[in-house]
Amino acid sequence: MSAGRAAAGPDAAGLAIETHDLSKRFGQQAAVDAVDLAVPHGAVFGFLGPNGSGKTTTIRMLLGLAAASAGTVNLLGRRMPEAFHEVLPRVGALVEGPAFYPFLSGAANLHRLDAAGRHTVPATRKARVERALERVGLEHAAGKRVHAYSLGMKQRLGIANALLSPRDLLVLDEPTNGLDPQGTREVRNLVRSLAHEGTTVFVSSHLLAEVDQMCTHAAVMSAGKLVAQGPLSDLRQAGSTRLRLVTPDDGAARQVLTRLGLAPEPAEVDPGKPSPDGGTIVAALGASLQQSAPLPEEVVAHLVQAGVRVRGFAVERESLEDRFVALTGEGFDVAQ
């Protein structure tokens, strides 16, 4: 079912998460301000934003934990929070970090949270708990009290809880928080494999590299507002590919680049570090590598033919981080 829907494409399938004008006020302060999210079925959707930008509050409203001050939420095609008892069994969630009973073992915690669900089948509970623990690599710590778990283990247990039942949608709030690099990679693989099965994954994060590596779509929050949303490739602005050339022959290189139709940026725009290899020239490589602009290797060939000493050459794509900073502002100014 889910896999078929994913294959059919977002347009045919409708949206897994859809909000209209979603707002949350705490007194005078608008924590979330008129957010229109559109998460297609089958997407791995990165939900980005600096601390305090309203990501977690949005997630709380999606899951019916907090009431919206205004606007609507549709989850898997049903209105939330009214239809929670039909929607939430199909949704696995990790909200604002894991939380467990410290005096119970990992497995006992999962049993408890699974029993709390109205629709879960007690007969299969043991097997489902075991499989969920296995999936996050906690089978050996299943009998240990959560009290003795490290932050990373709790995080894994939180993900295991989200995977207790087959889900159509996973909402993961900062899933790699507290994990070591290996754990982070495992989570990425897990998310990919789940997405491959057809589960829509909604991941909030402030770690751009993480989103960059596993998401198909993303949205960016800033100060309670949604400032960008769409397929990751659109967001990244595939157009802004540039080349970076290091050469001592500045003048000749610029001539070649201009002849090739590339506009080298004036040197003072990007002074770079003084280097024994010479100056750095930056030039936009056109709308996309596939389009009319010359291929990078051709550029190098032309440069070398013209006798330019090429000591460094790189093709750079504007990183998601550049885009993110452009959207949300630089520095530590957390949303007031």
Place this chain on the structure above:
Amino acid sequence: MPSSLPAEIPQAAGTAPQAAPQRASKRSGSGAPGSGLSFLASELKVLFSRRRTWALLLALAAIPVLIAVAVKVSSAVPPGRGPAFLDRITQNGLFVAFTSMLVSVPLFMPLAVGVVAGDTIAGEAGLGTLRYLLVAPAGRVRLLLVKYVGALAFCVVAPLAIGLTGAAIGAALFPVGPVTLLSGGVVQPAEAAVRIVLIAAYIAVSLAGLSAIGLFLSTMTVVPVGAMAATVVVSVVSEVLDQLPQLEWLHPWLFSHYWLGFGDMLRQPVLWDSFGSNGLLQAGYVAVFGALAYGRFVTKDILS
């Protein structure tokens, strides 16, 4: 995990899509009463596997032990001094149970119940598990009900712990024989044991109202200690007001008014009047504070 992952995917993909929607629709149609009990069972298991619950019960069970030992090692208690029944313990060990239940009702029981009832929702909120219970989804009304029934279960177990420990330690340290009741009749020890259970039931009913108050207070905060303390304070205030003759008009409405009325369980035949009035009063408190808890909790933003 990474190596074993791919092997599991086909299996998961195979079971997941067909199983989930079918089960969901079938279950929601039938109302799934079975899983409701499963949640209650889980709640009771968590409550009674907590060390804190056991510490409370042990502290309560220590009351009859202390009383019995004190009476045993001291010289005979002159009649008419100390708590009711105290002077009868040396003749009949079963009176340890009656004495200790009587002694514990005004303070120890409300303390213990305050801890358990005050913790119901606030404790989950403090741990952060509340949000996961609700996302499970437990359903807010269902969660309140399960939590309240859990607190009631403690109200049943706590007086039983005192009564049964009292009977056991009394039987161990003193002779056991027919018990002379307040009405003058005499019952055999087996019948007296039934009376101990009856008194425990009376106390359990007495605490139902306080538990509902605790449940309501517990929905007001994410700090469980605050809800616990508030619940205990409310019970003390009620008992103090019950002592003021100027407020006599108020007394029948105080939830603690019938707390010490279980002497009627020690008559032959049993007088059920106070049991009935107490039950009615407690039911009123449960209705009012249950409704308040419902009103508060159903619309509450879970931000912890």
